[in-house]
Amino acid sequence: MNVEKIYVKKVSESVVEQIEKLIEDGTFQSGEKLPSVREMCDMFGVGRSAIRDAIITLKGKGTVDVRQGEGTYIRTFESVTLFNHPLISPESSDVRDLYQVRKMLEPKIAELAATNRSDRHVRELKEIISQEALGDWEHDYNFHMTIAKASGNQIIIQLMQFISATTKKHMNDFHHFIQRDHLKVKKINEQHKDIFHAIRANHAEEAKNKMTEHLEYVERILQTNLWSLSESK
Incomplete structure (x- = not known):
């Protein structure tokens, strides 16, 4: 039998998808600072580790910049x-x-x-x-x-x-x-x-x-x- 394993999506992946959707619809603008980790925990109803993992993923995709001591910013697109x-x-x-x-x-x-x-x-x-x-x-x-x-x-x-x-x-x-x-x-x-x-x-x-x-x-x-x-x- 050809049976595919059921894939359980990680919480952080769902957070990534939500943030990307908010960027796409213009809720979060290029160059804008994202809410703090604590604020996003409340916003998405998840723990700190999920938010941190999501930010790491978004940084790896080139979607955000993490600035030490300042916060996380949505990268400005350069045409x-x-x-x-x-x-x-x-x-x-x-x-x-x-x-x-x-x-x-x-x-x-x-x-x-x-x-x-x-x-x-x-x-x-x-x-x-x-x-x-x-x-x-x-x-x-x-x-x-x-x-x-x-x-x-x-x-x-x-x-x-x-x-x-x-x-x-x-x-x-x-x-x-x-x-x-x-x-x-x-x-x-x-x-x-x-x-x-x-x-x-x-x-x-x-x-x-x-x-x-x-x-x-x-x-x-x-x-x-x-x-x-x-x-x-």
């Missing part, structure tokens, strides 16, 4: 360590290729965000929408990054951090450009609101479609203006 290929770097000027990646990724990210978002993510997106200034690239950046966080997938967040780090200058140039056209600014802000409303309502398919429409619209502006201008220099 350049994920993408170290010489053809892909934050200095890359090939916006076309990067924009193709955005169109492949972000509609699905919006779909996941509509399914997995928390009330906190909804509040953050609403706050960003309410403060969107004319052509403010930082609000644009925060809007898309918050949607990535709402997806609940840590790898997606890391991918978006890389893409955003690579294109920040181009985002800035783009928003300086569209400041001259209030209709385009209004259109982009309306598209952000449509995406937000779909995510808030848990309408996954609509969120995906609205994100696709938004990215295609911005790409058309880039194709007819910024890219042609840069090539004529």
